[in-house]
Amino acid sequence: MKKGHQVTMKEIAKKLGVSVSTVSRALKDSPELHPDTKKRIVEMAKSMNYQYNLLAQSLRISKSKVLGVIVPELTSHFFSSNISGIQDTAYKRGYNIMICQSNESYEQEKANIKTLVSSQVDGLLISLSRETKNYDHLRELYDREIPFIMFDRVTEEIPVSKVTVDDAHGAYMAVHHLLEQGCRKIAYFSGPEDLYISKKRKEGYLQALKEFGISESESKVYITDLTTEMNRSVTMKMLEDKDRPDAIFAMIDPLAIDIMMVLKEKGIKIPEEIALAGFTNNPTSAVIEPSLTTVSQPGYEMGQIAANHLLDQLDDIVSDEPQSFVLHTTLIPRNSSKKIKSK
Amino acid sequence: MKKGHQVTMKEIAKKLGVSVSTVSRALKDSPELHPDTKKRIVEMAKSMNYQYNLLAQSLRISKSKVLGVIVPELTSHFFSSNISGIQDTAYKRGYNIMICQSNESYEQEKANIKTLVSSQVDGLLISLSRETKNYDHLRELYDREIPFIMFDRVTEEIPVSKVTVDDAHGAYMAVHHLLEQGCRKIAYFSGPEDLYISKKRKEGYLQALKEFGISESESKVYITDLTTEMNRSVTMKMLEDKDRPDAIFAMIDPLAIDIMMVLKEKGIKIPEEIALAGFTNNPTSAVIEPSLTTVSQPGYEMGQIAANHLLDQLDDIVSDEPQSFVLHTTLIPRNSSKKIKSK
DNA sequence: TTGAAAGCGCTAACAG
DNA sequence: CTGTTAGCGCTTTCAA
16 A cells, blocks of 8 residues: 655745745744745645655654653553553653553563664653563663663663652551551562562561561562462462461552452452452452552553653753652552441 | 764774665675675674664655554553554564554544654554544545554544444343343443444444334433543433333443442442443453443454554555454353343 | 665755 | 755665
């Protein structure tokens, strides 16, 4: 299929008997141009249905006005909120975004970076895949001075700006809340241990326990790869443990929901027998029964802040000095944990 | 922030004392080149960390290898599934995607098209906003011979390829199922009436009623703009109607869930007093209580098919003749409608 | 097997 | 106020 012909400045110039640069100036609304000439050109452009060729401009000014975005998966509500924030912000500031998903694969992530760099994006916004344990590809970006920042799934190994939430504090609030409800044997269901958020949220979990005089040796950590399959089997295993927990803090909502399903199937009362709390505040969490106590994470705002900061760096509005943005989370107590009913 | 310098073919050429065209040929693995020269160039490119400049190539060959995608919103699970399918497919076939969201606004949609066209995308995949009632912007695309296809939210006014699901049949199955459960006063909760899917799903609704001897005049259609606010108020209004329905078919799951929330708040038993069915099969629908009967719509596959077809057209693998792909939906009966318990 | 040259559509000195 | 010129990084005839 051949695309229809696109009108160029050259054609407008020829039709009007002026030079291409004059056309370029007119279309850029340059002040150093006779109003009449400008008007004639603008009108002609309109009547010929002229469309700017951003590609040519990008090549010429070596700026594409495109931001590359890499997320582990597009269908997660949290990441799509991020992207939504990024897209709206970029759009407002005259940028387009090019999106890739790593599908949680390290190789894909590397490949994504490569194509986005080839496409001459002006900067990158990256959220790491679960598999990413080696950061050479990021280091290379850094060494090659390609502007990029990380959000949510970040690593401290690379000195670039990062946008995260106060993971540890959020987890702390959730676990503290469970403790307040009278639970004392609280389990932490974690994703892969080397994930930044797994670690951070564990810190908060342990800190809350400590405040209630529970030592790390008394803590119970269950690891899953976050697939529904493993989430379920780990939950089953937990139920058979001799000293069964009376509460669970799950690293992310989808995991909490998988756990909840198993508990319900087994006829275990939530929160009476086992109280439950998650992290993220997915839409499902509010409407599920019992509604899921969770920590809300402002996905859209994270996207906005990340995009704005990167663009500020690109436009030299702020320095290139790496900054860390840590957004606040808020505890949303719901029925999955409320043992003490407020009247 | 200034980007680091990128190595060009010219620099490789100079370093090796060959011409740029030779470098270009070597990097393209052209056969008409001495193996040794090729090897030397490829190695030098690697050692200099050469990165292809897709922008320059695009300008030269007038093909960007980029597809533009416009969806009403990024955070809806259905659309993000579409995008995921599009992205994976495009990636496999060597294309990148540029994404815009119209935020359900007609003006945004027009603006999105404009920037994507300026960016020289090779083709567009569009799902219309709720507000879009005028199709001049699409007609213009069509007249200018810019390849594009529509998916899910389509219009029949423009003769381009479309990817949809069998909306009418899906709705028919859902309503037929409600009828089978013994319900006879079935309401249809619809989105804006001029929306393609509102109409199609209504057709299926009416057809099922007809089969059970219920005429259109006996049908009950409630219209909402699909905001949670209006969804709730329309539901309340319905509850006060003299001849209250004993079942509801909601045009999309999120609407069904809003309705369910109101019914639960009012203490109305689902499905005993009012049975409920939705359309889409959102992740929430499976885990909500009662689980929501719905019609599943293969979002990821739709994205794959749409992208593959557009690329086939671009690559002249198929003709430009508009085709309509209608994907099958399947009924997923769940507890929100099962009055007749199967043992 | 390789190089020279032209040009994709646009911008930006520089000159007038 | 406007035109000329050179060139962004690459591809592709054409010629050698």
